[in-house]
Amino acid sequence: MPLHARDDRDGRRQLHLNAFLMDAGHHEASWRLPTAPPRAAFDLQHWIELARLAESAKFDSLFLADGPALGGTGEFRPPGQLEPLTLLTALSQATSRIGLIATVSSTYNEPYNLARRLASVDHVSGGRAGWNIVTSAGTAEAANFGLDTRPSHADRYARADEFLQVAKALWDSWEAEAVVADKAAGRYADPARLHRLDHRGRHFAVAGPLNVERPPQGYPLLVQAGSSEDGKDFAARHAEAIFTAHRTYERAADFYRDIKARVRAAGRNPDGVIVLPGIVPYIGATEAEARALAEELDELRVPAYGLRQLAAVFETEPDDLRLDEPLPDPILARPKLEGAQSRADLFIELAVREKLTVRQLISRIGGGRGHFELVGTPDQIADAITAWFEGGAADGFNIMAPSLPSGLAAFVEQVLPILRDKGLFREEYEGTTLREHYGLPVPANQFHRATEDTA
Numbered sequence: 001m002p003l004h005a006r007d008d009r010d011g012r013r014q015l016h017l018n019a020f021l022m023d024a025g026h027h028e029a030s031w032r033l034p035t036a037p038p039r040a041a042f043d044l045q046h047w048i049e050l051a052r053l054a055e056s057a058k059f060d061s062l063f064l065a066d067g068p069a070l071g072g073t074g075e076f077r078p079p080g081q082l083e084p085l086t087l088l089t090a091l092s093q094a095t096s097r098i099g100l101i102a103t104v105s106s107t108y109n110e111p112y113n114l115a116r117r118l119a120s121v122d123h124v125s126g127g128r129a130g131w132n133i134v135t136s137a138g139t140a141e142a143a144n145f146g147l148d149t150r151p152s153h154a155d156r157y158a159r160a161d162e163f164l165q166v167a168k169a170l171w172d173s174w175e176a177e178a179v180v181a182d183k184a185a186g187r188y189a190d191p192a193r194l195h196r197l198d199h200r201g202r203h204f205a206v207a208g209p210l211n212v213e214r215p216p217q218g219y220p221l222l223v224q225a226g227s228s229e230d231g232k233d234f235a236a237r238h239a240e241a242i243f244t245a246h247r248t249y250e251r252a253a254d255f256y257r258d259i260k261a262r263v264r265a266a267g268r269n270p271d272g273v274i275v276l277p278g279i280v281p282y283i284g285a286t287e288a289e290a291r292a293l294a295e296e297l298d299e300l301r302v303p304a305y306g307l308r309q310l311a312a313v314f315e316t317e318p319d320d321l322r323l324d325e326p327l328p329d330p331i332l333a334r335p336k337l338e339g340a341q342s343r344a345d346l347f348i349e350l351a352v353r354e355k356l357t358v359r360q361l362i363s364r365i366g367g368g369r370g371h372f373e374l375v376g377t378p379d380q381i382a383d384a385i386t387a388w389f390e391g392g393a394a395d396g397f398n399i400m401a402p403s404l405p406s407g408l409a410a411f412v413e414q415v416l417p418i419l420r421d422k423g424l425f426r427e428e429y430e431g432t433t434l435r436e437h438y439g440l441p442v443p444a445n446q447f448h449r450a451t452e453d454t455a
């Protein structure tokens with residue numbers, strides 16, 4: 001199978017689409033829409049409906065974000081959700097083909113337990129699991145794990161690097177060929193194919209082997225979502241798919257070229273790493289109708305919420321930000337941050353480029369936290385997607401509907417047919433696993449080679 005290049009029958013490169021699901025929608029005020037289910041986050045039927053909608057549209061995958069802490073105070077937006085691997089397991093039984101990706105923190109988990117949880121999701125889903133590896137940029141998480149302060153940006157990525165090395169070795173430690181199940185001889189497995197790691201590193205000491213058979217995909221699909229220097233270097237070593245946020249084609253194309261070059265420099269095939277920027281589509285039969293939808297949501301925002309979110313990213317207090325003034329100089333001076341570096345950069349660039357006040361800035365990021373917001377007709381949305389895809393800025397997209405389920409349904413019914421007419425998106429699933437949807441091979445087992453050589 002050629003790496004990644006998802007081609008149609010005529011060898012035409014095709015889009016990868018991931019449905020980024022978030023309770024009532026990505027717009028921070030979506031839960032206030034008259035039609036919105038305000039308690040969607042804990043309603044399994046709501047999630048099953050969304051998963052089945054995305055699968056019916058032949059999306060490569062769906063994605064659940066996460067952070068091991070309450071998201072904000074809960075006053076102005078639903079702050080919690082179901083634990084994502086638990087929810088993915090339930091969704092795996094309500095679907096049969098769509099890939100199932102969830103965020104799990106590498107800072108607030110241990111490799112052995114997480115490796116077996118992800119391996120188990122891959123087994124129960126028939127090879128459809130994906131892991132979005134995040135280092136958890138917030139301060140709230142640290143307080144839930146006995147830490148007075150959040151580990152530094154560099155330390156979080158260093159830990160994540162070792163975490164991945166250990167997790168991959170654990171998934172490889174139980175070779176698929178280990179089980180012989182010889183009832184006559186009473187021999188279940190070949191111990192020579194169950195490998196101890198005896199890993200001792202700066203962050204972890206893990207004996208192994210894992211107590212779960214090698215996942216059907218070898219490893220769950222490895223996704224990453226940090227765009228800082230550390231983030232990009234980590235992605236170049238480990239990521240198979242990259243989630244990223246950019247407001248302009250130019251920024252997205254720069255990132256695309258940069259990350260592919262880093263992957264090549266890390267000795268990997270750039271075609272084996274799929275870049276998926278996020279887009280937030282506001283769709284209307286006319287541009288005016290689409291704008292009206294965006295304005296309806298914008299009017300439902302509570303500025304105090306946006307102000308708090310912005311202050312958190314800039315690691316400052318909401319009181320330090322004046323709504324009707326530009327961002328203060330200390331922030332424009334871009335101090336080194338220990339949290340979400342690339343997101344802070346994106347917000348500053350947007351505010352400076354468009355000369356925005358704080359009030360205008362929080363309105364501009366209220367719909368998708370800085371991702372590319374598209375307001376227009378289905379043709380205009382499809383054209384913008386085509387331009388980024390064919391212009392070397394993306395291998396596909398994270399579809400972030402501002403409201404759910406209505407926004408995703410509109411994209412599926414109105415935009416996908418246009419992309420299919422252009423031959424840019426699949427009509428049917430060819431494969432059954434997440435890796436097959438993304439055109440990625442099952443990784444070789446680092447121990448298997450050794451066992452063969454000694455056999």
Ligand SMILES: Cc1cc2nc3c(=O)[nH]c(=O)nc-3n(C[C@H](O)[C@H](O)[C@H](O)COP(=O)(O)O)c2cc1C
Pocket residue numbers: 064065066067103132133134135136137153225226227228229230231232243244245278339340341342343398
């Ligand atoms: C599409 C997308 C999804 C993300 N999902 C999560 C998430 O579920 N949990 C989380 O803590 N961070 C999430 N992030 C944030 C990243 O993990 C990271 O903190 C942020 O991109 C800043 O990374 P940097 O410091 O390397 O620039 C997401 C980012 C993107 C672009």
